[in-house]
Amino acid sequence: MPGYIEDRWYKKGPDGKRNVPTERHGQGKRYKVTGIPGVRSRSFAGLTGPQGAKAWLAKAQNESSKGEFIDPRDGNILLADYFEEYWATREGDPGTLEGQEQSIRKHIIGRLGHMSLNAIKVPQLRVWLKELSGELGPGTIGIVWGYLSTILQAAVEDERITKNPCKAKSIGPPPPPPRKARAWTKDRILAVQAEMEPRFRILVDLGVGAGLRQGEAIGLSVEDIDADAGVLHVRRQLKKVHNRLVYALPKGEKTRSVPLPRHLAERLAAHLEEFPAGKVTLPWGNPDPPANARQAEERALQTHELVVTAPLGGPVRRDSWNERYWKSALVHAGVIPAHPDAHPTAKGRQLAKFVPSREHGFHVLRHTFASVMLDAREPIVAVSQWLGHADPSITLRIYAHMMPEADGRGRAAMDAWFETEVDS
Incomplete structure (x- = not known):
């Protein structure tokens, strides 16, 4: 499987052992994972452990072979910056887009825009929903939630993040109130x-x-x-x-x-x-x-x-x-x-x-x-x-x-249907 770990502090000596300091010895992170097609190189301070170079190499090789690899560094972009990229490609009715943009900038970017995409998780969404509940009704919160979910889903499809936290089963907007239109006299x-x-x-x-x-x-x-x-x-x-x-x-x-x-x-x-x-x-x-x-x-x-x-x-x-x-x-x-x-x-x-x-x-x-x-x-x-x-x-x-209550017309029609069947 392609990919390897490069030791940037030591190189092999005449005896074949990696014990000769390089020009980079002591500078920066020691290990670099590289050589995986389609995956950018990444440096690590340590070789072992869950955050070490070996763990990253295995994970990157496995996910890359299945076409599922997403570099976490791509999710470091701020939500505010990603929104600018995303919104520039949107098409639709100008009036509708204008209203959506105003709502997104006020309720989403204004509160979450300083966070990176990969930092927006379920706990952060819970705090955000609680803040919104103090100023917006359930119906409006549901609409704003939909806007954020659409943006984060686009980030998933752009391979910025691995999954959309808005789709977690443990969180969601409050149910909208029953909508019953009222007529005037x-x-x-x-x-x-x-x-x-x-x-x-x-x-x-x-x-x-x-x-x-x-x-x-x-x-x-x-x-x-x-x-x-x-x-x-x-x-x-x-x-x-x-x-x-x-x-x-x-x-x-x-x-x-x-x-x-x-x-x-x-x-x-x-x-x-x-x-x-x-x-x-x-x-x-x-x-x-x-x-x-x-x-x-x-x-x-x-x-x-x-x-x-x-x-x-x-x-x-x-x-x-x-x-x-x-x-x-x-x-x-x-x-x-x-x-x-x-x-x-x-x-x-x-x-x-x-x-x-x-x-x-x-x-x-x-x-x-x-x-x-x-x-x-x-x-x-x-x-x-x-x-x-x-x-x-x-x-x-x-x-x-x-709609008016049933007045028995259906029952009478069915009786007439049966009577016609009996008569025939």
Whole structure:
């Protein structure tokens, strides 16, 4: 088996014995393991023992012959430095990657970045999880845990470390809390809508009446409305990437069509009569300058006549809209209490500070849409498609509690089946 140990302090004399000091005698480590194909040489102070040259040679020869050798020195790189290497190769939706990177830098690199990859073991992860539990909820911890596990698994595949400590059976993130969506009552929806600026009330209708996500609602254009066919086409969303607005495909990277109720069609027509659609030109997907012809084509500017625009005619910015209009309406409608330090802005209507209200975000309108559809016994597969979920199981997991109880129709159908069999 290839590989040998070189004594760098002594060489053989005329008598064949290794007793003649070399020029390196007394300098550095005495023994060097070398000669194994694909394995870098390594020096040791001692020859025997678990940390000696002989033990290393045997281990390296054995693992190398099976194609399993990983040099521990490759894992000495700091997690922060390895992340830079790893992240530079990531591809995907710019907005999604931006959010992931912010979370990773804050919760992972900020706490573990100073450690080398091979120093991150189960005990270190236990301490890290305990620190996170003091500031994050179980669901968010699970997401961050997934990010770290993905990074460390990449390190395994890059042959930096032998195994991913996140896959140890004795440790893991806390179980996520049961996710049960809560719908609003009709009275609450009408109360919030009444407290909104008139030009934005149609957004409430789009959320409740068509199940649109917020970015999809503010990205809806006139060309997406097919009142004659009773269909609303969800073709894009408006989102922020690198702090700039862009058009992009809806979540899940796919378009869809949803039923357009007659009343919603009438409200859209009335809205456009009072607040005409505005042409908004934005890049597609990524606002950064393209690096090649392909990117130039993919990111080319697009112009759409948006159903909802800001008071000055530009696109609606979701984050500022949530603060200035949505949360103010929640306070005035009595959905959330006023912040102790809240005060009206210069316009005298919007409030400057708000209490946390995540459960009362725009997505609650989608929950209400799902509730109405499921209560009407629409098939879960159809509701899933209308909501733009990747799989009906997602819809079922979120909205199963909203589905009506069995009313005996299945039992009656089975009785009818048996009766038909007997009659025949």
